[in-house]
Amino acid sequence: MNAKGEFNRDSDYISTRITADGRDGFPVEPGRYRLVVARACPWANRAIIVRSLLGLQDVLSIGYCGPTHDERSWTFDLDPGGVDPVLKIPRLQDAYFKRDPDYAKGITVPAIVDVTTGAVVTNDFAQLTLDLSTEWTAYHREGAPQLYPEPLRAEIDEVAQRIYTEVNNGVYRCGFAGSQDAYDAAYDRLFVALDWLSERLTDRRYLVGDSITEADVRLFTTLARFDAVYHGHFKCNRDKLTELPVLWAYARDLFQTPGFGDTIDFDQIKTHYYVVHTGINPTQIVPKGPDLSGWHTPHGREALSSRAS
Template structure:
């Protein structure tokens, strides 16, 4: 089973312990370099098999409910890869076995023809021991899982698929900002993206309070940083913004109450709230957010935290369209 992040245990909360995310993913990558040619530093390390960049060959499977999958949907849209890499969208809830395509006719992905993403995993790795996570990239012709390594998926959409980007696509990894950006993204990941899960899945009061303090230290840091710049790295949108946005979009609807991250609502932090609405109103961001699916996923799947399965009606999503004043 996976949580919306890709945790690999059917039980998320370990009594008396903190939440520890399993970061072991299928390390294969889709790259321009597959024949042993010299690689530049921007390609990054190679740990798995390499698959060739080829338009029309792959399908991105990414549930809109999941923040980590939502990243890939946004980056695909921003770079104009919609006609190059197809998109399959599982429904917002899943059982202990797998994400399912219950939003599609007959409950099957219309391209892959499968009911469960698990089928693509097992076709490649019959004894796959971990959770069936999204995002995942599947080869359309064979139905084989290629990779589910979510940080590298979006990285490679920027670097390896560059020849297929739309004209005028943003540079989400500007060379002059890359070193600092990596540091910012690492802190955002450990303290915020994953920090809300540490709060929500804490198995003791001590673990929760430690996670809570770490999260809000980082949120205060972000509030201060965004008080003097429009985006995380300055005046242009980068992958760092994509990675933070998907957590902020879920904050008041899910993390504030469901995960007990309740010192403040996002809407009560002026810089972060204005920044989040600024991104939401930017083409490629807001249209990827489905608040109904997001709430249904967390409140229905996480039965240990919400055993009744009751899904809250609020907050009103219309507030995301209010003027942000950051232009």
């Protein structure tokens, strides 16, 4: 939070990469690494989706933290005894401290842990999914989508950057604003971007090119949480997602695509935001709504041109 009450996200992550040639000391190896996530977290949700879409389940194991955490760390409270069955730790911070005993930054998900040492390799959520697409290709399933095709990378990067600053992080700028002016400015920026996305998706099925890319993954995780959390909890309430026809249909299209909707747990999502953010919701009461049955209704976007005419 700066002096104006504006929320600023710390973006200094552990940038070590897992690559095909192992240039950072961590070569791609089946079974060596464990992806630690929480279904509640939109940044981790990206990694869950990409792992599923690319068919990496048999070569990159996954560990799920529970939907809530304390000031210290995400925890493995969903597992028997509250201990991850592979890493044998109760708290994700144990893997961070294994890498750096003096690690002083946030214990974040997603994180990839080297099972052989028990230490975190990376928590750079943006680069992590790009590397799953480009460095793990030898282990992609047959017919796996190209989420980051080289001819479209410049456009994907441009669109994804705007999605990150204005939408993914934009909802947080609204929710954690510390002044009326900061909130008003964040609110306006968010809905300018959502209107731009609605216009872009009016005559194309996906954001870039003619198939699902990294850009769609990055937008989806915020849209999936919009009505359940961000509209009320973060005061992003000009419109619900269900009141934005193009984005609502687009979100349902992705939700009904294998690898997207089956990664979403709305109960965990709501529990996380409404219980953990006591500064916004001191009662920790989790709302029963909204009605989520609409996610399974027809979206009608199959016939859309994937590229603007």
